[in-house]
Amino acid sequence: MSLLEVDNLRVAFDTEDGRVQAVDGISFSVEKGKTLGIVGESGCGKSVASLTMLGLTRSMNSRIEGRVEFEGRDLLSIPETDLEAIRGNEVSMIFQDPLSSLHPFFKIGHQLSEAVLTHRDVSKGEAAKLAVEMLDLVGIPNAEARSHSYPHEFSGGMRQRVMIAMALINDPKLLIADEPTTALDVTTQAQILGLIDDLQEELGMSMILITHDLGVVAQNADEIAVMYAGQIVERSSVEELFFSPQHPYTWGLLGSIPRIDRSSEEPLIPVTGQPPSLIHPPGGCRFHPRCPYVQEACSTEQPSLETTGGGGTHHSACLLSETERKALWASLEKSPDPASAIAAAELKVARR
Amino acid sequence: MLEYILRRVLWGVAMLFLVSGVIFVIFYLLPSADPATLRAGRQASPDQIERIRESLGLDRPVFIQYVDYMKQIFFHFDFGYSYQYETSVSSLIFDRLGPTASLTFGAAILWLLMGIPIGIISAVRARSLLDRSTMVISLALISAPVFWLGLISLYLFADDIGLIPILPGAGSYEPLSAGPIAWAGPLILPWTVLAAASAAVYARYLRSDMIDVMGEDYIRTARAKGLPERKVVMKHGVRSAITPVITLLGLDIGVLLAGNAILTESVFNIPGVGRLVLDAIDKADLPLIQGVTLFGAFFIVIFNLVVDIAYAYLDPRVRYDDL
Numbered sequence: 001m002s003l004l005e006v007d008n009l010r011v012a013f014d015t016e017d018g019r020v021q022a023v024d025g026i027s028f029s030v031e032k033g034k035t036l037g038i039v040g041e042s043g044c045g046k047s048v049a050s051l052t053m054l055g056l057t058r059s060m061n062s063r064i065e066g067r068v069e070f071e072g073r074d075l076l077s078i079p080e081t082d083l084e085a086i087r088g089n090e091v092s093m094i095f096q097d098p099l100s101s102l103h104p105f106f107k108i109g110h111q112l113s114e115a116v117l118t119h120r121d122v123s124k125g126e127a128a129k130l131a132v133e134m135l136d137l138v139g140i141p142n143a144e145a146r147s148h149s150y151p152h153e154f155s156g157g158m159r160q161r162v163m164i165a166m167a168l169i170n171d172p173k174l175l176i177a178d179e180p181t182t183a184l185d186v187t188t189q190a191q192i193l194g195l196i197d198d199l200q201e202e203l204g205m206s207m208i209l210i211t212h213d214l215g216v217v218a219q220n221a222d223e224i225a226v227m228y229a230g231q232i233v234e235r236s237s238v239e240e241l242f243f244s245p246q247h248p249y250t251w252g253l254l255g256s257i258p259r260i261d262r263s264s265e266e267p268l269i270p271v272t273g274q275p276p277s278l279i280h281p282p283g284g285c286r287f288h289p290r291c292p293y294v295q296e297a298c299s300t301e302q303p304s305l306e307t308t309g310g311g312g313t314h315h316s317a318c319l320l321s322e323t324e325r326k327a328l329w330a331s332l333e334k335s336p337d338p339a340s341a342i343a344a345a346e347l348k349v350a351r352r
Numbered sequence: 353m354l355e356y357i358l359r360r361v362l363w364g365v366a367m368l369f370l371v372s373g374v375i376f377v378i379f380y381l382l383p384s385a386d387p388a389t390l391r392a393g394r395q396a397s398p399d400q401i402e403r404i405r406e407s408l409g410l411d412r413p414v415f416i417q418y419v420d421y422m423k424q425i426f427f428h429f430d431f432g433y434s435y436q437y438e439t440s441v442s443s444l445i446f447d448r449l450g451p452t453a454s455l456t457f458g459a460a461i462l463w464l465l466m467g468i469p470i471g472i473i474s475a476v477r478a479r480s481l482l483d484r485s486t487m488v489i490s491l492a493l494i495s496a497p498v499f500w501l502g503l504i505s506l507y508l509f510a511d512d513i514g515l516i517p518i519l520p521g522a523g524s525y526e527p528l529s530a531g532p533i534a535w536a537g538p539l540i541l542p543w544t545v546l547a548a549a550s551a552a553v554y555a556r557y558l559r560s561d562m563i564d565v566m567g568e569d570y571i572r573t574a575r576a577k578g579l580p581e582r583k584v585v586m587k588h589g590v591r592s593a594i595t596p597v598i599t600l601l602g603l604d605i606g607v608l609l610a611g612n613a614i615l616t617e618s619v620f621n622i623p624g625v626g627r628l629v630l631d632a633i634d635k636a637d638l639p640l641i642q643g644v645t646l647f648g649a650f651f652i653v654i655f656n657l658v659v660d661i662a663y664a665y666l667d668p669r670v671r672y673d674d675l
Contacts, residue, residue: 056575080581088578095576100569104669105591115577150668166577 001072002029003206004053004174009066009076011045011052018279022048024230025066027305028223030174035200035207037217037238039253040227043275046210049227050176052076054091055083070174089119092167096179098159102151108135109147112166119170134165138195157188161195168199175200176208181216193219214253218242226250229276229286232305236314246308246316246325248291251332285319293320293328357661364653369422371649375642376418385636387435408435421642431646432639434632441643444628449609449647450527452624455546455616456608458539460601463547463554468597470551471558475593476585478563487559490552502545502619509541523621542620546613550604554597561593568592595666599659606655610648 011023023045030036038046051057053068053075068075070091075083087093095101103111112131116122122130128147135143138161151159160180167175177196181189197220200207209220217224217238224241226234226249234247245251252271273290276282282289288298303317308325318325388405389396396404405411409420424430431441470490474483493501508514510521524538565571566589574588575581614626625644632640664670 051572054576056572084578084580086578087576093576095569095573097569101573103570103574103588103592105595105667106588114579118578152669163573166573 003032003071004030004208005067005069006049006053007067007069009049009052009068010064011048011057012063013057014061014063015279019063020278021230021281022278023052024281026225026227026230026232028225028232028235030206030208031222032173032206033200033204034222035209035220037221037224038208038210038227039212039214039217039224041212041271041275043278044227045230045278046227047178050093050178050208050210053176054087054093055080085119088115088167088172089170090172091174091176092170092172093176093178094160094163094167094180097183098156098163099151099183101163102159104151107148107150108154108162112147112162112169115166115169130169131165134169135162138162138165138168138199140165156184157192160184160188160192164192164196164199168203168205171203172205174206174208176210178210179212180209182211182213189216196220226253229281230278231286231317232315233287233318234314234316235305236316240309240314244309244314244326245329246314246322247287247318248293248320248328249287251329252290255332285317293324295319353664357657360657360660364650364657367653368646368649372422372642372646373418375645376414376421379638379641380414383636387636387638390636391435421639425646431643434640435637436632436635436640437637441639444640445625445643445647448623448625448628451525451622452609452611452613452617452626454528454535454539455542455613455622455624456605458536458543459546459550459608459613460605462543463551464601466547466551467554468558468594470555472562472585472590474555474559475562475566475589478559483559487556490555493548493552494556496549498545498549498615499619501548502542502616505541505545506619522619525620525622538620542616542622545619546608546616554600557600558593558597561596562589565589565592595663598662598666602655602659602662603652606652609651609655611644 006029007027008025009023009027010021010025013020013022026045026049028036028038038049040046048057052064053070055075057064058080064076066076070086073082075086102108106114109128109131112134113124113127116127116130117124120127132143132147135147140146140158140161146154151162154162160183164180175196180196181192184192193216196207196209207220209217211217221238223237224235225232226241226247228249234241234245234250236246241250242254245254249271256270271290276286276289282299284297284299284301285291285303288294291298297319301319303319305315305317308314308316308322316325320328388401388408388410391408392401392404402411409417412420421432424432429442431445433439434441434444437444470486474486477483506513506521509516509519511517511519512521514521519540520538521541526534526538528535566585571584571588574584579588609625611625611629613624614630616622617624617626618630625647629641629644631637632644
């Protein structure tokens with residue numbers, strides 16, 4: 001049985017401009033010890049989906065449907081107090097901006113031990129000791145002394161280490177990392193990803209890694225779900241996704257990664273156009289207004305996520321036939337624009 | 353930090369000099385009346401008035417008067433003698449400070465006790481019926497003039513003229529030395545009236561602060577940690593939102609001690625600093641006006657400093673070393 005199973009999750013918010021369908025029927029599962037990468041551009045609903053799993057979007061203005069089953073319990077229907085017992089304990093979360101995500105007025109040692117004291121029956125002294133151990137584990141030098149510092153006294157990378165320590169202090173079964181490296185510079189980003197990877201192995205937890213950066217998931221994920229306008233448009237193993245991507249949007253994402261094996265003169269190929277409105281999403285396939293391979297049926301018929309190969313593990317939601325897509329991808333890969341060679345190279349490195 | 357405090361104190365002293373100079377100039381450019389004529393009585397001859405002017409030292413150049421006045425304060429802590437009371441200004445002020453401080457601090461406690469919980473609840477239940485109704489009421493309280501509110505409260509509750517005569521009315525002030533109950537009883541109405549508008553201001557202020565804070569990322573983190581919502585609000589939320597309120601409190605107390613409770617003191621006939629200064633202006637009692645103004649400026653400077661120091665303790669990001 002999977003650790004986490006999300007079934008047809010839908011999240012909508014009532015706003016003054018109308019109802020925003022931020023997440024529109026997504027399903028996926030996370031296996032024990034594995035990492036699922038959720039990839040998509042800003043505003044595609046990936047963060048909302050993850051916050052909803054922990055009940056953090058519950059409010060008067062939100063409508064949440066579907067099921068999020070964690071070890072057999074539906075997180076969407078259990079009462080708030082039960083959720084509180086799970087949050088930060090069995091399922092933890094780290095966020096994009098570590099400075100704004102840490103309380104500016106409390107010492108970090110206090111913020112960490114607070115997480116312990118919320119869930120465990122230990123003394124303040126023990127909690128403080130655990131906090132220092134955890135800070136040490138995530139590579140904060142001189143952890144004992146630094147636990148008395150305030151968040152603003154740390155660098156960006158160190159702050160994210162603090163956030164990771166706080167998320168992992170209760171030994172969670174699942175870590176949801178929402179753009180954990182987006183606010184960091186590239187070298188720090190690599191360190192933090194490496195750290196997360198090591199800790200995941202050490203603690204044997206599962207992870208959902210949310211990012212807009214395919215390079216990040218290439219290194220860390222086992223499975224990838226590509227989200228577009230609140231829906232999952234492609235889901236497969238990492239290898240499958242990078243070697244035979246099936247959805248035009250995924251091709252677009254791959255084409256916008258810079259590549260070392262290509263001349264720097266060669267332009268990156270962005271996905272043209274703007275992400276669609278989630279209040280009035282386009283009819284038919286949501287990607288059709290931006291899709292270079294759009295056909296007539298695309299504007300009326302909504303594609304569903306269907307198995308397209310990869311031994312039954314590769315799913316894609318596109319109206320193009322499998323043969324058409326294969327042919328298109330083969331020609332794309334040969335042509336000097338988007339291809340996945342760099343991603344494949346990264347993959348080899350990551351797989352050691 | 354110490355250096356910062358020292359620098360602020362020096363600035364404060366400079367500020368007091370400036371204030372005293374400005375008061376002198378204002379008084380001479382726009383006198384409320386001629387002190388000598390007022391003191392001379394109804395049938396005084398020009399000669400008599402002239403003699404009084406001389407005895408008060410008012411015939412000398414303004415600048416000399418000012419330097420003299422400052423010298424007395426600086427070397428003898430002597431603020432001169434009031435023209436009308438013929439007692440030392442400092443003893444007059446110290447006598448009046450008790451009632452004003454009683455009024456100010458009591459009201460401050462009351463408005464905090466009302467404003468803070470209302471602000472927090474309104475923020476947490478933002479846009480609810482409770483929130484909307486408290487915000488409407490608070491707007492009404494802010495808009496209501498103090499003297500009107502004071503008179504209404506006397507009309508309703510004062511034991512001499514009230515419809516429901518349950519509380520001591522105007523002019524019944526007793527010092528704390530008369531016993532805590534005798535002291536507090538007559539202050540209940542003035543405290544409530546003075547606190548009403550401030551409680552409303554603080555509630556609205558804290559509400560909007562708190563709504564901002566509750567949208568911060570670190571509040572989401574606190575929730576993601578699994579903290580119960582009550583603790584998220586009361587600890588993580590309030591800790592941030594209360595800081596600006598403390599600032600406001602410091603400044604408000606300074607201003608009230610400086611004599612700004614003048615309307616409340618007048619309505620309830622409390623012998624405080626506000627009434628003293630009103631009287632002094634009426635009688636062109638320059639030494640008294642000067643004294644009260646300087647004391648007021650002193651309180652404002654002091655409480656500003658206290659606020660800044662408190663801020664450094666409340667917000668660890670604020671450090672004054674590099675200012």
